Amino acid sequence: MIFSLKKIYDQFIQPSSIKKDEVSEHAIQVATAALLIEMMKADGTVNEDERKAVMQTIQSKFNLTDDETKSLKELAKEKIRKATDYYDFTSLIHKRLSYQQKVEIIEHLWEIAFTDKHLDKHEEYVVRKIADLIYVEHKDFIEAKLKIKKKLLL
Numbered sequence: 001m002i003f004s005l006k007k008i009y010d011q012f013i014q015p016s017s018i019k020k021d022e023v024s025e026h027a028i029q030v031a032t033a034a035l036l037i038e039m040m041k042a043d044g045t046v047n048e049d050e051r052k053a054v055m056q057t058i059q060s061k062f063n064l065t066d067d068e069t070k071s072l073k074e075l076a077k078e079k080i081r082k083a084t085d086y087y088d089f090t091s092l093i094h095k096r097l098s099y100q101q102k103v104e105i106i107e108h109l110w111e112i113a114f115t116d117k118h119l120d121k122h123e124e125y126v127v128r129k130i131a132d133l134i135y136v137e138h139k140d141f142i143e144a145k146l147k148i149k150k151k152l153l154l
Helices: 002-013 017-041 048-062 066-082 087-096 099-113 121-133 138-151
Strands: none
Touching: 017 048, 017 066, 017 087, 017 099, 017 121, 048 066, 048 099, 087 099, 087 121, 099 121, 099 138, 121 138
C-alpha cells in the first residue's frame, strides 16, 4: 500500500524538475513584481510616474513584451490580494536568488521609492523590511540607497 501511494505521488503529484524550474522562474517574476507594486503603494499615494517606473522595471528586468509585462503585473496584483504579508514573496526570492540578485531587487525598490523625488518614512520602512526578509545586509541596503540616490541625482 505504501509503495503504491509513493508511486502515485511520484507519477501524478510531484512535478518534474523541468517543470519545477519553469514554475520557479515564473514565481520569481511574480514575487518581484508584487514587491515592486507594494513599494509603489507604500506611501499611500500612487502617481503615474510610479506606475510607469514599476512597469519599466518589470519589463526590463525580465526582458518582457508590453503584453507580458501587463499580464505579469495583473498576476502579481492578484497574488498580493491573496497574500497576508510579504513572506510568500520574500521567502521565494531568498531561496532562489543569489545575494547579488537580492541586492538588485533592493535597488529596484529604492528606484520606485525615489520616483516621486521624496522618500516617505513608510517607503523606507518597506525597503528595510524586505531587505531584512531576504537577508540583505544593512551595509548593502544603505549602499543600494546611496547608489540609487546618486544615479537619480537626488
